[in-house]
Amino acid sequence: MPAMNCDELMTRIQALEFTAVDLNLYLDTHPCDARAVADYNQVAAALAQTVAAYERVCGPLANFGQSQSCGRWAWVEQPWPWETQG
Amino acid sequence: MWVYEKKLEYPVKVSGPNPKLAKTVITQYGGPDGELGASLRYLTQRYSMPTSQVKGVLTDIGTEELAHMEIVAAIVYNLLKGAPLEQIKAAGMEGYYADHDRALFFVNGDGVPWVAAYIQSKGDPIADLHEDMAAEEKARSTYEHLINLSDDPGVTDVLRFLREREVVHFQRFGETLNIVQEHLSSRKFW
Numbered sequence: 085m086p087a088m089n090c091d092e093l094m095t096r097i098q099a100l101e102f103t104a105v106d107l108n109l110y111l112d113t114h115p116c117d118a119r120a121v122a123d124y125n126q127v128a129a130a131l132a133q134t135v136a137a138y139e140r141v142c143g144p145l146a147n148f149g150q151s152q153s154c155g156r157w158a159w160v161e162q163p164w165p166w167e168t169q170g
Numbered sequence: 171m172w173v174y175e176k177k178l179e180y181p182v183k184v185s186g187p188n189p190k191l192a193k194t195v196i197t198q199y200g201g202p203d204g205e206l207g208a209s210l211r212y213l214t215q216r217y218s219m220p221t222s223q224v225k226g227v228l229t230d231i232g233t234e235e236l237a238h239m240e241i242v243a244a245i246v247y248n249l250l251k252g253a254p255l256e257q258i259k260a261a262g263m264e265g266y267y268a269d270h271d272r273a274l275f276f277v278n279g280d281g282v283p284w285v286a287a288y289i290q291s292k293g294d295p296i297a298d299l300h301e302d303m304a305a306e307e308k309a310r311s312t313y314e315h316l317i318n319l320s321d322d323p324g325v326t327d328v329l330r331f332l333r334e335r336e337v338v339h340f341q342r343f344g345e346t347l348n349i350v351q352e353h354l355s356s357r358k359f360w
């Protein structure tokens with residue numbers, strides 16, 4: 085797979101995390117569905133990998149100790165999610 | 171506690187300034203069936219729920235609603251950003267502009283501010299979950315009205331996503347209601 089740029093990585097994160105949100109809500113009311121648990125775990129692993137790839141290049145995705153800054157404090161350097169267009 | 175992720179749950183792209191559309195979409199920010207009310211309703215009802223499972227449903231759906239509130243804010247922010255005063259006046263938003271400029275505030279389409287009386291927390295899980303199911307249907311219906319009004323295909327696309335989520339939340343609350351009813355009746359007859 086060719087290296088993805090920040091926009092492509094973000095799109096992938098949004099897709100994976102949405103899948104996780106939807107499976108999470110489903111599992112809240114169907115906790116014994118082993119196949120859905122396996123799907124959830126697989127998505128969670130892929131999401132963690134993609135977030136790590138994103139943060140290496142594009143900056144921290146989350147605050148309060150969930151992401152590291154390399155060198156200087158990078159949290160406020162990238163635009164905010166509602167500022168994505170020109 | 172909550173952790174913030176610097177991303178939207180679903181991407182928002184608008185075609186350009188459109189205060190007329192912003193004036194209607196803002197009702198899902200601070201209107202009676204909007205996302206502020208939805209998130210606060212579930213996140214405050216959860217404390218007195220009878221089982222861990224029900225607390226989980228309300229915590230998770232309430233948290234997703236916070237993400238929806240941010241999506242609606244991103245739509246309204248971008249529809250108002252750089253909008254000329256002439257357009258704002260033509261949209262009948264000059265009253266809003268006088269109080270808030272192009273900032274976000276919790277009002278419905280007619281400028282009526284959000285009130286806590288839009289939501290309820292009864293300490294009765296059957297009553298609360300029925301309210302939650304009704305709230306999801308009312309939000310779905312509002313998104314359908316907004317889709318009918320939208321003249322921006324990018325906004326319509328996001329409104330469709332949000333409408334779908336209300337359908338899923340309604341489904342999950344219905345399942346939760348059945349789970350609670352079983353839980354309560356098994357306790358009563360044991």
Ligand SMILES: [Fe+2]
Nearest residue numbers: 208335336339
């Ligand atoms: Fe909802």
